[in-house]
Amino acid sequence: MKKLSREEIIPLLLNRGTKTYKELSMISGYHEKSLIRISKQIERGKYSSIHGNSGRVPHNKIDDKKKKELLSIYQKGVYSNKKEFYCYLCSLGYAYSYSFLAKLIVKEKTVQKKKRKNKYSLFLRKTIAENKIQYQNKRYFIKSELPIKHHEKVMLYVERKTLKPLFVIYQGKKYYLLYEKTLISKKGNTKY
Secondary structure, eight states, X not given: OOOOOHHHHHHHHHTOTTOOHHHHHHHHOOOHHXXXXXXXXXXXXXXXXXXXXXXXXXXXXXXXXXXXXXXXXXXXXXXXXXXXXXXXXXXXXXXXXXXXXXHHHHHTTOXXXXXXXXXXXXXXXXXXBTTEEEETTEEEEEOOSSOOOTTOEXXXXXXXXXXXXXXXXXXXXXXXXXXXXXXXXXXXXXXO
């Protein structure tokens, strides 16, 4: 049994005659209690055939200006994949989900074909101390003018073939690394 629309139920309830709510529920597909509630709302003049949320703007909608801004950031940069773009936006302080950004890029058809394979791997890391980062039991110093605080997120670029860390990107700026020392842990890998 197909459920009647909200507009079709009004004449059915107004012209019900001697039919009971149970019979009307068999015809309309609505529950008896719902029909009683709707008929009371019609009598009071408070029933609306339009849903209360129709026409409202969703709370999580992003305006076109923001979308264009995100797409322009994507088109300016050279990102090997959407994850790298997501990590870059995280380092700038944007708080959009990865799935939203991926859909936005695909929807706008701005995904550029890869001309050549990127020679870097990308890792999102936190600094372990001021201007220090750790990767594969080796500690590196980040050469920057301003100090990068403890537990700040940075993007670490590593050469794919040798797995050697090359540089980090923090707040859109590129900083090179200096090797400090190798850490030895009895348990195997260290905390970071």
